[in-house]
Amino acid sequence: MTPIVEFKDVRKRYGDGPVILDGIGFAAQRGDFITLIGPSGCGKSTILRLISGLSPLSGGQIVIDRAATSGGGEERAFVFQEPTLLPWLTAGRNVEVPMRLRGVNPALRDEMARRSLALVGLADRAGYYPMQLSGGQKMRVSIARALSVSPRILLLDEPFGALDEMTRDHLNEELLAIRQQQAWTAFFVTHSVSEAVFLSNRVFVLSSNPGRLHREVRIGLPYPRTEDTRLSAEYQRLVAEVSRVLRSVERLHA
């Protein structure tokens, strides 16, 4: 099976700055949910930016569905740390923005936005402005916006980092539920070990200075995962294991 995203000895530095990423190599298969975790400054978010094409490589190669990144290739969508909604547009209009930018006609746009908002459980909030929504709702709209273009690759950069734990757990479950209905490959950056284990089938632990792929932990828990997954012994064991790996990486730099 051809990987959907493949990193070959990827290197990244900004200008003359320090090397952020060095010798990064992995192959992501279609349907993978890969979480990147590691100490701050290990270049987790940079990996997402590289996949998105927002930022050029300094060395190596990234192949996305057999094409080099610069050539566009598979549909990619980004969910940022902040909801990054346009405050002057309603939730519905915000979801439409990516389609509007590519000239999709208004009727179709409206229809797709509705469907996308329904997917995140906010069908009744289409007419609300971001100011009128809670933090969790804004993040949901942001996810709906990313999903509206039917991406094949979804890049999520600590999307739930600013939310309280209850909301975060809830949104984790929702995200997986949406994934049951849509086939996208996810790259997810987080600082939370439990979130990483709950969501992904593969957890990449990175070390920093420069960022390297330290170790991969496979998460064999079966999907669909629910609230009960968090209670299982296997889940607890994996959380402990990832925490241990993460601690060993952090000790390396202490």
Next chain:
Amino acid sequence: MKPRFARRLLPLATGVGVIALWYAVHFGLGEERRFLLPSPTDVVRAFGEKGPTLWSAALSTATGALAGFAAAVALSFVLAMFLSLSTLVRASFYPYLMILQMTPIIVIAPILILWVGPGLKSVMIITFLICFFPMVVNTTQGLISTDRNLVDFFRMCKATRLQEIFLLRVPAAMPYFFTGMRIAATLAPIGAIVGDFYAGNSAGGQGGLGFLTIIFSSQFQMGALFATAAVSCLLGFVFVGGVLLLSWLALHKWHDSFSRTDT
């Protein structure tokens, strides 16, 4: 219940207090110096006597102020769009804008009169000059302060440069634009009155409030002077009120400054 009642009553009480104090000073000044501070009754009487004159002067000043203000808003927007292009462009133009701003209107006015002649045209240009700078600075600041993440999001969506400007940067600059407009709105009537004071049309008799001030002060018509001051003040309120209304219409639905959950 009690604080709300107090909040309504206190401003009223202050007003009554000020008027009482005003009368007290007026009568306390003694016979020969009393003319220096006309009583509120004198001012009201002056309104009655000079009503038509004040009205036409106010209309003339309002016209000059509005025209200069509108021109400043429109042209400043165009210039701000240009300035927002790059730091290099800003670096090469800002110093000269500063020079324009730093030169007092009192010095510019006589030059302008020689160039375009006295009258409404000079008043408009002076108002324009006084409103232009805060508008340009605020709008430019707004256009270049777009949230970095939103710009990234637009780039990620492969937005064109024009889409980025008109769908993102311009709407994001609106709160700044209206801040500039609020500042300019307080300056516009002042600019028009100052302009009129120096460049009002003395020959044609169709002067504005500034010109009227010269006439009344030369005739020691204190009541009329106070009435002119009141009209000028009212004109300022109308301008600011108009802009506040516009900015409310444009922003209240989405901008945090109008948030109802505000404490």
